[in-house]
Amino acid sequence: MSDDGEAVVAAVAAVADRLETERSHLTDLDSAIGDADHGGNMARGWAAAAEAVAELDEPEPMAVVKTAGKTLLSEVGGASGPLYGGSLVFASPELEDGITAETAVAFAETYLEKVQDRGDARVGDKTMVDALVPAVHTFKKSVEVDDMEPVAALSKAVAAAGRGVDFTVPIRASKGRASYLGWRSVGHQDPGATSTLYIMEELLDVATEYGEAPEELPDHAESPTIPDGEVTED
Amino acid sequence: MVGLVVVSHSQTAADGIAAVAGEMGGETRIESVGGDGQGGFGTVADDIEAAIEAADGGDGVVVLVDLGSAVMNAEVAIESSEVDAVIADAPVLEGTVNAAVTATSPKATVESVREQAEAARGVEKL
Structure with a gap:
């Protein structure tokens, strides 16, 4: 098993x-x-995905991601199947040559592209896109422009996703089931953006453990990529 | 003959819509699919794909859908299926009735059935 696959x-x-x-x-x-149904769907789907990837004979990154995505597609009865699972399957070929800063950026961009295409959602619609867009853009910029190590870049991306989650609270939903509520959706945090943040936080934890940890994690408050403010969870 | 698939978050709703359309649809093959596979409301791409295969008589399938995830899961199902299938952008019950009637024509194609299903978008009731 490759380290990346592991x-x-x-x-x-x-x-x-x-x-x-x-x-x-x-x-x-x-x-x-x-x-x-989001809590139950995600918990059940990812538990099944974890079981499926543990059984792979050759768990290379592309195969692991694809298997996880396919499992989510068949296990999650709702929009989360195609959005979280289908997008993983679609983006998985970007990891064919393993995980590097370059392939990780390509993977993130392709995943985002598929989520937006499938859900037809934009920033400000009060969806998972509100967490994903700032996260993916921050990750790409941190790697490509600021020349940061991937794990440090991911840390900034997670912070950006957290701000995206906060941003979903005071806005009105324009996509998904919440849009049927109109103005009554204002004041509530979007569950899809929230679960997207949780997923990214776990990716960061594992990447920190397996990757070459940066000497010092960036201080978000002083970062040129992420300006002022504290990231709050929950 | 063009086949139809009705996708709803509820299997009961999908069955009912298929039954209503079936009254006027003659020999039209109408498959109904719904639910999250766990006894709850939702839609599952694999189940929709199976329904598309079952509805296909060789001339393709038009898929009628209800809310949000039904559209996305139907898209995924169509992408993974070999069958020539399209989604009709139509109200699910009225569109299915229109589609079922149109499909009984010997000249019906996937496109003509979809077009008639989508004509239901403009139906006024009062």
């Missing part, structure tokens, strides 16, 4: 654990503005 298997398991822990919180968020 890391991706560990990441899927970590995401599954986290989403099980957050199951009731995500369901509460989804009860307020959706159909109350």
